[in-house]
Amino acid sequence: xxxxxxxxxxxxxxxxxxxxxxxxxxxxxxxxxxxxxxxxxxxxxxxxxxxxxxxxxxxxxxxxxxxxxxxxxxxxxxxxxxxxxxxxxxxxxxxxxxxxxxxxxxxxxxxxxxxxxxxxxxxxxxxxxxxxxxxxxxxxxxxxxxxxxxxxxxxxxxxxxxxxxxxxxxxxxxxxxxxxxxxxxxxxxxxxxxxxxxxxxxxxxxxxxxxxxxxxxxxxxxxxxxxxxxxxxxxxxxxxxxxxx
Amino acid sequence: xxxxxxxxxxxxxxxxxxxxxxxxxxxxxxxxxxxxxxxxxxxxxxxxxxxxxxxxxxxxxxxxxxxxxxxxxxxxxxxxxxxxxxxxxxxxxxxxxxxxxxxxxxxxxxxxxxxxxxxxxxxxxxxxxxxxxxxxxxxxxxxxxxxxxxxxxxxxxxxxxxxxxxxxxxxxxxxxxxxxxxxxxxxxxxxxxxxxxxxxxxxxxxxxxxxxxxxxxxxxxxxxxxxxxxxxxxxxxxxxxxxxxxxxxxxxxxxxxxxxxxxxxxxxxxxxxxxxxxxxxxxxxxxxxxxxxxxxxxxxxxxxxxxxxx
Numbered sequence: 001x002x003x004x005x006x007x008x009x010x011x012x013x014x015x016x017x018x019x020x021x022x023x024x025x026x027x028x029x030x031x032x033x034x035x036x037x038x039x040x041x042x043x044x045x046x047x048x049x050x051x052x053x054x055x056x057x058x059x060x061x062x063x064x065x066x067x068x069x070x071x072x073x074x075x076x077x078x079x080x081x082x083x084x085x086x087x088x089x090x091x092x093x094x095x096x097x098x099x100x101x102x103x104x105x106x107x108x109x110x111x112x113x114x115x116x117x118x119x120x121x122x123x124x125x126x127x128x129x130x131x132x133x134x135x136x137x138x139x140x141x142x143x144x145x146x147x148x149x150x151x152x153x154x155x156x157x158x159x160x161x162x163x164x165x166x167x168x169x170x171x172x173x174x175x176x177x178x179x180x181x182x183x184x185x186x187x188x189x190x191x192x193x194x195x196x197x198x199x200x201x202x203x204x205x206x207x208x209x210x211x212x213x214x215x216x217x218x219x220x221x222x223x224x225x226x227x228x229x230x231x232x233x234x235x236x237x238x239x240x241x242x243x244x245x
Numbered sequence: 246x247x248x249x250x251x252x253x254x255x256x257x258x259x260x261x262x263x264x265x266x267x268x269x270x271x272x273x274x275x276x277x278x279x280x281x282x283x284x285x286x287x288x289x290x291x292x293x294x295x296x297x298x299x300x301x302x303x304x305x306x307x308x309x310x311x312x313x314x315x316x317x318x319x320x321x322x323x324x325x326x327x328x329x330x331x332x333x334x335x336x337x338x339x340x341x342x343x344x345x346x347x348x349x350x351x352x353x354x355x356x357x358x359x360x361x362x363x364x365x366x367x368x369x370x371x372x373x374x375x376x377x378x379x380x381x382x383x384x385x386x387x388x389x390x391x392x393x394x395x396x397x398x399x400x401x402x403x404x405x406x407x408x409x410x411x412x413x414x415x416x417x418x419x420x421x422x423x424x425x426x427x428x429x430x431x432x433x434x435x436x437x438x439x440x441x442x443x444x445x446x447x448x449x450x451x452x453x454x455x456x457x458x459x460x461x462x463x464x465x466x467x468x469x470x471x472x473x474x475x476x477x478x479x480x481x482x483x484x485x486x487x488x489x490x491x492x493x494x495x496x497x498x499x500x501x502x503x504x505x506x507x508x509x510x511x512x513x514x515x516x517x518x519x520x521x522x523x524x525x526x527x528x529x530x531x532x533x534x535x536x537x538x539x540x541x542x543x544x545x546x547x548x549x550x551x552x553x554x555x
Contacts, residue, residue: 008427011507012535014477016427023472035266050265050475050498057475059265063543066536133473134268135499138377142473178268179377198367198379204267 001027005078007071014059015067017074023053025144026083028132031056032209033086034078043073051208052133053142087242089210091128094176094191096167096214097222098124102190109152109169109186121216123147124188128211129174139178139196139204143212146174158184165191167214176212178204189214192226193236205236213239246311246358248391252303252345255453256362256381256393257494258294261370265475265498272374275299275453275494276353278413278514278546279317283357285550286314286334288402293361294371296387299353299453302345303387307337312359312401318351318415318518332407351415351518359401363394374495375453411549417523418444419515421491423481423506424535428471431503432483436464440481440505444524445489453495455482456516458525462487463505473501479508479516481527491516491525509535511542 001020008016017034020027031051038046038058045065050057060070098121099106110117129143151172159182162168166177168185177183178196196204206212215237217225228234248254257280260273274280274297284293296303302320314334315322322329323344324337337343348354364371364381373381382391429437445458469485476482480492482502491508493516506527508516519525530538 009424009507009532009535010427010475010477010504011424011479012509012532012539014475014507015532016474018427021472048262048265052474052499053472055474057477059477062536062539067532133499134266135473135497136268138264138267138269140268198377203368204264204269206267208266 001030005075007074009067010057012062014057015070016055016057018055020054023132023144025130027054028130028144028209029086030081030083032089033081033083035208036086037077037081038074041077043070043077045070052135089131090241091211091213091239092206093213093215093237093239094167094193095217095221095225096125096189096191097217097219098189103167103188105168105186106188109150109188112152113150115149120150120188123150124174125214125216128213131206131208131210131212133208134204134206137179137181139206141175141195141206141212143174146172148172152186154184155186158182162187163190164196165193167191192222192229193234194229200232246393246395247306247308248303248387248389248393249306249342250304251387251389251391252298252301254296254298254303254387255373255375256294256364256387257297257372258361258370259292260494261368261372261374261380264368268498269368269377270374270495270498271478272372272380272453273370273494274355275517276317276355276514279353280355280357281546282332282407282411282549283314283316283355285553286316286332286402286405286407287312287357287359288334288399288405289357289359289361293357293396294364295358295362296356297353298345298356301347302354304342304344307341307343308339308392309395310336310338311395312336312403313343314357314405315354316357317354318348320345320348320354330406332412334401334403334405336403348520352520353517358395360396360399363396376495405553407549408552411545411552413514413518415518415520417520419519419523419525421512421516421525421527422509422535422538423527423529424509424532425506425529426504428503429505431466431471432505433464433466437505439463440489441527441529444526447519447521447523447525449521451521453493455490455492455496456519458489458491460488463489465503469503470501471503473499476500476504477507479510479513480504481506481508493517510539
C-alpha cells in the first residue's frame with residue numbers, strides 16, 4: 001500500500017484513487033473505509049464509487065466539482081482516515097448443496113487436490129472469504145483467501161450455461177454465479193439463495209469489504225430454502241462483526 | 246403503440262445509476278445528446294424512456310393520440326408513407342403507421358414520445374440491460390406484436406423544430422477528444438504517439454457494450470493485464486492484441502485490461518453514432534480542459550432546450 005494515494009484522471013466525470021499496486025487485505029480495508037466516509041461526508045460532486053482490489057473509481061458531476069477540487073477533498077479525507085477504527089464487514093452466509101448433480105466437478109477437484117470430496121467441502125466451507133470487488137455481472141463477487149490446497153485449473157472448454165447460484169472454483173479463486181451465464185469454473189455446488197434479484201430491496205446482497213461464508217446444507221434443507229426463496233420469504237443470514245458502514 | 250416490425254430496438258432512458266459498485270452496468274441511451282433532445286422536443290421533463298434502435302429501425306402503429314419526435318441517425322422515417330423530418334415533434338393518432346428503415350446516416354436513432362414509454366421501473370430505471378435481463382420489456386429487445394404503454398398525462402408539444410445549429414451530422418471520419426489515463430503509464434512513448442497519431446477503424450465487433458477498433462498496434466510496456474479496477478463510460482481499453490475498445494453504455498463496471506485514455510462525455514454521442522468502417526482519430530486534452538468542456542456542453546444543451554421551449 002502507498003503512503004499517499006495516487007489520483008489518476010479517468011475522463012471528465014471520473015477519477016481513480018489508487019491506494020496500492022498489489023492486492024492485499026490492508027488495501028481492501030482502507031478502500032472499504034474510504035468508500036464509507038465518502039458516503040458519510042457526502043463529498044460534493046461525487047455521484048457514485050466503484051471500489052476494486054487496490055483503487056476506487058470515483059464518478060463525479062463536473063458541474064459541481066472538477067478534478068482538482070475532488071483530489072483535494074479526497075486527499076483530506078484520506079489523511080483523516082483511521083483504517084483500524086473501521087468495523088469489520090458483515091458475513092453473508094451462503095447455504096450450499098455440495099457435489100452430486102449440482103456439483104459435477106467436485107470429484108475432479110478432490111482428485112486434483114488428493115483429498116476426499118468430504119475433505120474438499122470441509123476446507124471450502126471452513127473460512128470467511130473477503131469480498132474484494134463485484135463486477136463481471138450484477139452481483140458477481142471476487143473473493144480472496146481460498147485455501148490453495150483446493151485450487152483447480154478452469155475447464156478447458158467452458159460450459160455454455162451455468163445456472164444462477166452455482167458455486168465454483170477457478171484457479172485460486174472461488175465464487176458464485178449470480179445469473180445464468182456461460183463459464184469455465186469447476187462447479188462444486190449450488191446455493192438456493194439469490195444473490196441478485198432486481199425486484200428485491202436490496203437487489204444485490206454481497207458488498208465490497210464484507211465476507212461470504214459457505215454453509216453446507218443437505219437436499220432437504222435445499223428444498224426448504226428454495227421454496228422460501230420462491231415465495232419471497234427467505235431471510236438471508238447475516239452475521240454482524242462490527243458497526244454499520 | 247404496437248410493434249409491426251421490431252428492427253433492432255430497445256427501450257432506454259438515461260440509465261440505471263447507483264449500483265455500479267455491485268457490478269450492475271448503467272445501460273441507458275448510447276447517444277445521450279439525441280436521447281435528451283428527443284424528450285425536450287416532445288415536451289417531457291427529461292429522463293422518460295424512449296425507443297433506441299441501431300442500424301435497423303422499427304415499424305409501428307400508434308394506438309393512441311401521441312406527440313413524438315425522431316432524433317439521432319437517419320432511418321428515412323415515414324408517417325403513413327409520407328416522409329417526416331428528424332429533430333421535429335409531430336402528432337399522430339390511432340391507426341397511424343410510423344415506418345423506419347435501415348440507417349443511412351449515423352448508427353443509432355431515438356423515438357421519443359410525450360409521457361415516455363411506460364414500462365415498469367426496475368432498480369430505478371426503465372433502461373433495458375440485455376446481459377442482466379432487466380428493464381424495458383422483460384429485459385429483452387422488442388419483438389413483432391409487442392404493445393408498448395405510453396405514459397399518460399402529457400399532451401406534449403407538437404410542432405417543435407430543433408435549430409440547425411444544434412443538429413449534429415454524423416461524419417465517417419471522427420475526431421474524438423480524450424483525457425489520457427488512468428493507465429497511460431502502461432504504454433511506451435511510441436505507443437502513446439501511435440494512439441494519438443493514427444486512425445482507428447470501427448469494426449463489426451461493436452455493440453452497446455463497446456466498439457472494437459482496428460488500426461496500428463498500441464505498444465504496451467509490459468502487457469495489457471492489470472489488477473481489475475473500475476471502468477468509466479468512454480474508457481479506451483487496449484487489450485492483449487494492442488487494439489482499442491471504446492466502452493459504451495452497457496460496458497462492464499470492472500475489468501482487467503489497461504485503459505490508455507477516456508473519451509470525454511461531449512464526444513460519446515459522436516463515437517456512438519460511428520458506423521461500421523468509420524475512422525476515429527484521438528486527440529488529447531487535459532482533465533481541467535475536459536471539465537470545462539463538459540460545463541460548456543451542458544450550457545449548450547440548456548440553450549438548445551431554451552430555443553425549443555420559447
